Amino acid sequence: MNRALFPSAVTAFVKSLIVVAVVSAASVGSAQAQHAPAAAPAAAKIDPAKGGTLYDSGDTARGLPACVSCHGAAGNSTIVANPKLSGQVPNYIYKQLVDFTGPTRVNPIMTPYAKMMTDEEKKNVAAYVGAQLAKQGAAKNKDTIELGRKIYRGGIADKGVAACASCHGATGAGVPIQYPRLAGQHQDYTVAQLTAFRQGGRKNSVQMTTLAQRMSDDEMKAVSDYIAGLK
Numbered sequence: 001m002n003r004a005l006f007p008s009a010v011t012a013f014v015k016s017l018i019v020v021a022v023v024s025a026a027s028v029g030s031a032q033a034q035h036a037p038a039a040a041p042a043a044a045k046i047d048p049a050k051g052g053t054l055y056d057s058g059d060t061a062r063g064l065p066a067c068v069s070c071h072g073a074a075g076n077s078t079i080v081a082n083p084k085l086s087g088q089v090p091n092y093i094y095k096q097l098v099d100f101t102g103p104t105r106v107n108p109i110m111t112p113y114a115k116m117m118t119d120e121e122k123k124n125v126a127a128y129v130g131a132q133l134a135k136q137g138a139a140k141n142k143d144t145i146e147l148g149r150k151i152y153r154g155g156i157a158d159k160g161v162a163a164c165a166s167c168h169g170a171t172g173a174g175v176p177i178q179y180p181r182l183a184g185q186h187q188d189y190t191v192a193q194l195t196a197f198r199q200g201g202r203k204n205s206v207q208m209t210t211l212a213q214r215m216s217d218d219e220m221k222a223v224s225d226y227i228a229g230l231k
């Protein structure tokens, strides 16, 4: 395992906590200074239950389909091209739904849906799927499991590929708020994303593009199969 890389993920996480703390301290301070506890602008409260209703039923009036039809009950997709969303880091889900509306992650299926969703709906659905229990997946290829494990835990030193574990966590559970969960994901979907990062079809992460450009097809397949079996 490439331990040298762990601190960067941890530092980023700690920094994000510090930023939150500083920002809330600052806003408390200014409210006190003004002696006017003016009502904060009504930021809608994130509502996972509303997100669950949208996930299960969609909104026929707008032509927005039920997410469950492709992503499975409680986000546990059984179709290998459709990612599992259960247990995913909510901030990551929200970011993807925003990215689908712009040029960095264009997808013929998801882009129109993401454009139909309000910001509030994106946050609600993200909170809903993030709270669902992720069902396990399984690795399928005994011949590549060792290579996959090596890449996941130690990277590919001679190609400058960092260990996946250094950002996504030792068990692939993800590290809120930046690093998505990978554990248990369908291997086909993971291979497709790594390929899209490499080819530029998906360009919403410089870190992932750089890494993917250094990986061969066989390395991508091996690590994706290993990831499917992580729990």
Ligand code: HEC
Pocket: 054, 055, 064, 065, 066, 067, 068, 069, 070, 071, 081, 082, 083, 084, 085, 093, 096, 097, 107, 109, 110, 113, 125, 192
């Ligand atoms: C017709 C099938 C279909 C429906 C319906 C659908 N999706 Fe998707 N979704 C996909 C596919 C396929 C992808 C993978 C896109 C890609 O390859 O980049 C995806 C990707 C995503 C991702 C990115 C996940 C990740 O790990 O990066 C999110 C988030 C998502 N969908 C949310 C939703 C939500 C919320 C709804 C309901 C409003 C929904 N989807 C409805 C097929 C669908």
Ligand code: HEC
Pocket: 083, 095, 151, 152, 161, 162, 163, 164, 165, 166, 167, 168, 178, 179, 180, 181, 182, 190, 193, 194, 204, 205, 207, 208, 211, 223, 224
């Ligand atoms: C330097 C940190 C870093 C390292 C190392 C890293 N990743 Fe990532 N990865 C990210 C970030 C950040 C994202 C989220 C990108 C975004 O916001 O869309 C991501 C996203 C992904 C996704 C997309 C997940 C999804 O649901 O669509 C896959 C797949 C992935 N990484 C696989 C890997 C693999 C395999 C490795 C090791 C070879 C690896 N990553 C190493 C930071 C990293």
